Amino acid sequence: MSILIVGGGKVGGYLAGLLVAAGHQVTLIEARPDHETQLRRALPGVTVVAGDGADPAVLEAAGVRRVQIVAAVTGADETNLVVTSLARLEFGVPRTVARVNDPRNSWLYTPEMGVDVAMNQADVVAHLIAREMA
Numbered sequence: 848m849s850i851l852i853v854g855g856g857k858v859g860g861y862l863a864g865l866l867v868a869a870g871h872q873v874t875l876i877e878a879r880p881d882h883e884t885q886l887r888r889a890l891p892g893v894t895v896v897a898g899d900g901a902d903p904a905v906l907e908a909a910g911v912r913r914v915q916i917v918a919a920v921t922g923a924d925e926t927n928l929v930v931t932s933l934a935r936l937e938f939g940v941p942r943t944v945a946r947v948n949d950p951r952n953s954w955l956y957t958p959e960m961g962v963d964v965a966m967n968q969a970d971v972v973a974h975l976i977a978r979e980m981a
Contacts, residue, residue, distance in 0.1 A: 851876070851914045851940075853900030853930045854921035855886045858946060862920060867892040874909050876900040878921075901929040903937060911938045920946040928960055935961030 848871045852859050855877030863875045867890065874894040877883050883897045898905035900919065911917065911933075917940045919930035927945040934940040947953050947967040956965030 848872070848916065849910075849914045850874070850916045850918065851906075851909055851911055851934075853906075853917065853919045853926075854946070855879075855882055855895070856920075856922060859918075859920045860886060860890065862918065863890050863893045874914070876905060876909050901926050901933070903933055906930070906933060906938065911940060914940060916940070916942045916944065918944040918946075920944075922948055924948050924952045924955070928955060928962070932961035935963075 850866055850871050851874050852863055853876045855875050859875060863873050866873045874896060875886060876896045876898060877886055878899050880897060883895055886895045896905065896909040900906060900921070917931065917934035919927035921927055924947065931943040931945045934943050942963050943961055944964045944966065945956055945962045947956055947965050950967055950969045953965060953967050956962040
């Protein structure tokens with residue numbers, strides 16, 4: 848499967864590594880030039896593209912029209928929403944996944960905004976911790 852990840856931080860880099868190890872074709876967009884070189888070294892088999900994933904031209908250059916899934920996992924909710932909206936509504940990507948950084952923004956992550964799956968990490972972790980406390 849061909850997957851595009853926007854955001855090459857800890858979550859994006861780790862996700863890219865997992866997906867490549869599982870045999871998927873992965874392209875990763877990273878906005879910070881100093882991280883781009885590190886990602887290329889750390890993630891052989893991943894195509895790393897420098898640029899802002901919220902820019903339609905960067906998405907196009909990264910091959911957004913031929914992927915099956917876009918995962919927006921940056922540390923900024925507004926970026927993740929723009930990426931998924933563009934991927935779905937402008938480029939017709941079949942499936943989108945977005946990272947929710949601030950739980951108060953969860954209500955924005957809807958199919959109408961181009962999000963199929965919203966991963967609210969604070970909610971997931973809090974529920975796991977609460978379950979272990981019971």
